[in-house]
Amino acid sequence: MTFPTAARLPLLLALLALLPAAQLGAATRAGLDVVHEVRxxxxxxxxxxxxxxxxxxxxxGYPEVVLLAGSMYEHGICVKASWDTALTFYVQAHEGGAPEAAERIAAGFADPARGPDAAAALWWNLRGRAGAGAEACAVSPQAATDPDRFVEELRTWHPSKLAICNYLVGVISTISAEMRYPGHAEVLGLGGEVSLRFLPGVPRIDLKMGGSAVYVPYGVVKGDSLPSRPLAPLAPLTGSFEHSMHALVNYALRRYPQPAGIPVDAQAGVQFLFKRE
Structure with a gap:
């Protein structure tokens, strides 16, 4: 058995803690119970x-448990790290109805530690909830559903565009794959919209909660470090969500090196709607 180092454990547990989705129906409750016990x-x-x-x-065959297995093998939590094994579980979870599995696959293929495989990252990104995330990285409708056309279209892209889009997909998919509303939100009947704005030329990630008109910076990379900043409450009773998001955003920005040539004013955005069913 293997166990993550003390330095990595808090982050990995924070990511695992986001797995149970408050908006999932009762049909998956047994699977969520297993996830809770394993965690x-x-x-x-x-x-x-x-x-x-x-x-x-x-x-x-609970998709939530299969998704958890993929995460454990990807990060080497209590098992020997294996991307191939994680990928098998993620594909199974995706086929079982867990859309975030596609985002984890996209994030994994975009990771420089695995190549990256930009074509695979962009393909799986289109299978997830976040979609392309940026118009500059869009492909034709025909290519979006045909693997052969997709690869041929990407071959016409300049290498710098492919690198930038791989970066966008990696960061956004890493965050999107883990987006979950905290458990106490379900109990209190909370819900709402979270808007994510990624400024890859800085790079910086901003979040906007609910009906707020103001984006709050959640991470800015300078060199190899992310400066710490105090938490700014965005809404009542969302503290655990904010702490989890800070850890997740920092992890996403550190995971992917920023390629050259991104305009400072470039933006990519994703919206997440959390509701209690």
């Missing part, structure tokens, strides 16, 4: 029990 055993440092519970949950 608690990981937090307690009991990798053996976590893996055993994961295996028993996988037998039922």
């Amino acid at each position: 608690n055993r990981i937090a307690a440092g009991d990798c053996g029990a976590a893996v055993e519970r994961l295996k028993s949950g996988l037998k039922w």
